[in-house]
Amino acid sequence: DAGVTQSPTHLIKTRGQQVTLRCSPKSGHDTVSWYQQALGQGPQFIFQYYEEEERQRGNFPDRFSGHQFPNYSSELNVNALLLGDSALYLCASSLAGRGEGTEAFFGQGTRLTVV
Amino acid sequence: RKEVEQDPGPFNVPEGATVAFNCTYSNSASQSFFWYRQDCRKEPKLLMSVYSSGNEDGRFTAQLNRASQYISLLIRDSKLSDSATYLCVVSNTGGFKTIFGAGTRLFVKA
Numbered sequence: 001d002a003g004v005t006q007s008p009t010h011l012i013k014t015r016g017q018q019v020t021l022r023c024s025p026k027s028g029h030d031t032v033s034w035y036q037q038a039l040g041q042g043p044q045f046i047f048q049y050y051e052e053e054e055r056q057r058g059n060f061p062d063r064f065s066g067h068q069f070p071n072y073s074s075e076l077n078v079n080a081l082l083l084g085d086s087a088l089y090l091c092a093s094s095l096a097g098r099g100e101g102t103e104a105f106f107g108q109g110t111r112l113t114v115v
Numbered sequence: 116r117k118e119v120e121q122d123p124g125p126f127n128v129p130e131g132a133t134v135a136f137n138c139t140y141s142n143s144a145s146q147s148f149f150w151y152r153q154d155c156r157k158e159p160k161l162l163m164s165v166y167s168s169g170n171e172d173g174r175f176t177a178q179l180n181r182a183s184q185y186i187s188l189l190i191r192d193s194k195l196s197d198s199a200t201y202l203c204v205v206s207n208t209g210g211f212k213t214i215f216g217a218g219t220r221l222f223v224k225a
Contacts, residue, residue, distance in 0.1 A: 033213060035215070041217055041218075042121075042202055042215040042216050042217040042218045043159065043202075043215045044215070045212060045213060045214055045215070048212060048213075056212040058212070090158060090159070092213070103149065103161050103164065104161075104213060105161075106158040106159050106160070107158060108157070108158050109158050
């Protein structure tokens with residue numbers, strides 16, 4: 001049973017460029033959430049996708065956009081990269097509609113460095 | 116005020132010590148609560164869910180106080196391998212918009 005997989009694992013981009021990160025959820029999961037984790041900080045919620053739509057969004061600018069495909073995999077796109085976008089980007093999958101105890105499983109993350 | 120706030124840490128404790136982490140959340144509509152563990156440069160992994168009745172898993176005990184909007188994690192008989200960052204996590208109904216605390220770093224020393 002494959003867990004959450006993310007690609008690439010590491011990425012270096014130049015300021016102003018655009019980047020696409022990818023995530024495949026755990027088998028049987030239908031919801032994907034994206035997080036940004038700066039060094040020494042907890043993960044910050046970017047947005048969540050369910051049924052190919054953005055269901056919730058954190059306090060991130062429109063430069064951050066996403067997509068979910070019919071097979072539940074997801075992409076995170078960041079345009080006009082800034083140095084401050086350098087972080088570990090985590091994808092988490094879960095199963096929607098459950099009550100107390102809806103656990104999220106994380107991928108290993110994509111470490112993005114903007115130079 | 117942050118949606119989820121944790122003890123700033125770090126906590127430096129000797130092996131065998133008991134250590135307690137506290138967490139408060141601001142959204143009274145929150146429904147699901149968790150403690151995650153994150154090792155250096157790794158992804159967060161679920162340590163335990165926190166239920167209204169409280170729950171225990173070996174050396175770990177989690178408690179929830181909805182009236183005070185407060186969650187705690189108690190680690191007894193600390194091991195070197197417990198050294199990690201502990202993240203308090205709060206979700207609203209159905210797991211929408213899961214919010215993480217900034218984490219508390221624990222160092223257990225021999």
